[in-house]
Amino acid sequence: MWCRATMLLVVCGLLASFAQAQTNWREISPDVGPRIVKVYGAGGGGGLENYQTGFFISAEGRVLTVNSPVLDTDEVTLVTEEGNRLTARVVRTDPLLGLALLQAELSGGIAPHFELKSEFSPAQPGDDVFAVSNLFNVATGPEALSVQRGVLAGKAPLELVSPFDPTVKREQAVLLVDVVTSNPGAAGGVIVSSRGELLGMIGPERRSRVTGAWHNYALPTNLLADAVTRLEQPPVIPTSEDSAAQRPDAAQLARRWGFWLAPEISSRTPAYIDDVVPGSAAELAGLQPDDLVVFVAETSTASVAEALAVLTSQREAEQMALLVERNGELVRITLNLTKPE
């Protein structure tokens, strides 16, 4: 009986998914379209695109997109499908997934947005999906973004290596689609179900290190939701001259804890461990070069600057809890200055 029930369920599932094969973009586009924006920023020369895609995730104008050189500017411009232009700035970036959280200046009103669900995508391989993005910047003005139709091909772990920062590596379960989404400007776009539900965000362009093929994938909503929760935690960033002066310099860190952070090339340089001093607390605790520091003392750290800020606030501490990412895994490390007797 149990098996028969399962069987029926399978058939029902098939029916439902075939019924969706009739494209219903017309029905869902009034709902989905306004939530997605074209993102314009730095670039435009030397083969670097100055455009990508993003989407609203809150009524107050939070926008999720990918972290890329396009955002290397004070302000970016968001263009809605209606042609409305909004100014936005980067709130924080997430080195783990290569995401960026933006805040758009809304001129009154609320932004139509996707709710990020913290569950892994309920969509199943074979389900119809639509990919919506600003690929090739085809839709420049007051016009809808490009829509491609396909099916969810699978859910699989993918080692994400950012072309922007090749040292960022992480293996994550992502959504694979049979639509070519690895096109210029598509990153930050959405994969939605045939009912218009957000399934994931088209990730930065990445190719397989084994086959050289370009991956057509999306970061599922659960990863996005985690990242946004992380990013929304108020970062402890000293802004005044005073606290900047109090920030430990690299040499101080090395003397006290025994590690060197990566040089702070830009305000968004991820907090990588550059080197570990032999025999130091850091080495004893197991910290390694190339570890990416994502939490310091329970505070998420998206950059060297943020890591330094937290370390400053904890400069009297004898113990320091770090969460680092190493080869796709999160490792908890506690540095201890009090040597055990």
Added chain:
Amino acid sequence: MKGAVGYWLLAVGLGAASFAGSELPAQPLASEAERIATAARITPATIAIFEPSGESGGSGVLVSPEGLALTNFHVVAPCGAQMKVGLPDGRLLDAVIVGIDPGGDLALIKVFADAPLPSATWGDSDTVQVGDEVFVAGNPFLLAEDFQPSISHGILSGIHRYQYPAADSLLEYTDCLQTDAAINPGNSGGPLYSAAGELLGINGRASFEKRGRVNVGIGYAISGRQAQRYLSHLASGRIVDHATLGFTVQSTSWRRPIVSAVSEELDPATDVQLGDELLTLAGREVVSANDVQNIVGTYPPGWPLPLKVRRGQELRETTVKLQPAHTTAQLAEAIKKMTAAEAPPGEQPKEAKVELPAEWFAKQAGFANYAFNLRERKRVLERCEQKLKPGSALHFTLSEDGELATSLKISSDRVEYRGPAGEFTAEATFADRPSSAPPSSGGLLMALWCAHQVLSGGDKLDSVEYLGELPLFEFEGAECDVLRAEHRGMVAELYFAELTGEWVALEFSLSAGIRPCRIELTDFHEVNGRQWPHGWRDRSGRAMDGSQHFEHLDIQE
């Protein structure tokens, strides 16, 4: 536990069996059947086009039983005047170039067959929406040895797309359709169909990047509406140009584009001034300069487009007759460059070797194939009731109170008018300038002389050519075949109703920049067994009295 596993496997087995059998749900089977039917419907009119040596090629679509087929200019550019066409039934036939549109990337060819050929049914590309199912048919990678087209299937990803011209090229895709149905090299010139199998556009371009020239889900088709507007112009055998408004607009941050320059080519009857804010064009809202170009690019020169502007606090509506964007020489130069770009690297584009009788191919500056212009001119005049024998004269009269009030004589040598407005004569032979009589008519008498020459096949005009179809003065006007005559700076355009073949209107310009004379012919009565107009209505707001009416027409043949 084991039993359960066994049962499960069996269940999967049964599932697979039922897929092979007839127990599938009805909906997917119906969808599949529909797709198969559509593929079958769109196949016969889809053709493969090859350069005579077979080295390069593309696709095309038959649009008339007489073998006229649309394709891309960039497909036929390397072919010269002749090409080979493969039909899905396996035949390999000869074809000749008819007309080209290098700016819009369209070309029309004529396929020679001894029986009527299948042709596509047009759909309405104006009413499509993003998400609509579409089919692409064609010959990607010149794959099909038997000319059976490859069919791909997808949705419309975008509409009203604008694709910038490539460097050194006129080629610009305006208001085009974007699809994720696979379009690859070789699909160029082939048809984009709706789910119902109706022709929506001509595929021609795709966005490629790091993977090389293979489809990545972004292809573009010239809209069917644009292709339909250009079709008769291409059938004229001409090198067809794209248009300019005669004024330019600049995008502004407060949304509506502003008229930033007005050129000499602007239709003098158009009420547009520097600084006007352009609100709508051709019935569509415009918010940027790109929007404007996106609309203008889809209409051939000569098309009248309505527009709405804001001047200060005032809203004004006017009509602009589109002007050619290039001179004949500029077009020829651009084609040379574009043809060289399409030729294989290191090779000079071949000079066309033509092995066709003169009735199918003739060379002439400004034409892709002059033979087709001669054919179209003949067609238009032969079906026109107002066609005159050479040397004929027309005498229109109107009596009032038993006395001759108005008289108009038109012959090969002169036009004489006598009536309430005065007495005027326009001579066919003139020294410096043609007669502009009657005053402030825009040269109505010369206009009538030009029309007489065209209708009687006279040999005094510098040139007469078939232009294509244009709406009669208004955007939504009935489309008419247009014959265009040029003579010493004068331009006369005769409009012939598409349905009846009747001569229905005349537009005339004494010289560039002078407000043209536009009249619509009225009061059709029978004379010598044929319908003849006995009057006209002014459509330029300037001819004598606004309208004229005669009682009697005497034709001396």
